Amino acid sequence: MYSRIGALKFGYFWILPHEYIRHFTVDPRFPVIATNHFLPENLTAFLPNRRWRTFAERKMWCLFSRVYNKVSLVTTPTETGAKLIRPKLNVEVVTVSSGIDLKLFAPGADNGDLRQRYGIPAGPMLLFVGRLDPEKKLEQILKAVKLAGDFADFTFVVAGRGARSTALKTAARKLGILDRVVFTGFIPEADLPRLYV
DSSP: OOOOOOOOEEGGGSSHHHHHHHHHHHTTTTTTTEOOOOOHHHHHHTOOOOHHHHHHHHHHHHHHHHHHTTTSEESOOHHHHHHHHHGGGGSOEEOOOOOTTTHHHHHHHHOOOHHHHHOOSSEEEEEEEEEOOOOHHHHHHHHHHHHHHTTTTOOEEEOOEEEEETHHHHHHHHHHHHGGGEEEOOOOGGGOOOOOO
């Protein structure tokens, strides 16, 4: 079996049972690559108490280190993420950005019907697609949109849902930029390629 496998790659590797991990890491002929797209702070941001957050983060980072230090290589999609996890590990951490299908995400597709469906005006847009959660720092982007609006004509489109949805709408109203920001809510994956053009 080993002769047919070059490496084994896991996502969300740190939630696997410890015995399961050891099974795959004892044979040096069988390199294990783990990828990580999640930091403890992504989860603890929802805890109401700072002491609880600190305690939970410590425990989760401890588990993270114990598990990921057993693999041959760790990948993460951004250099920012890599810089956060490198100090926690004794193995190499490399950045491997998430790929895209260039046939599916091709420039030039007409998206007028999608703009109409989601209330996005014609013209240039700055598009955010993702969770509306604290670690995304969208309040900072809203402030930048206010500043950029003085010399650029564009619409900031916020596509997604999350814990900060209501707070972000309130922030946009207080900044006086609701006329330049569109909150679409969740957009199905099938619609995204034509919004990215």
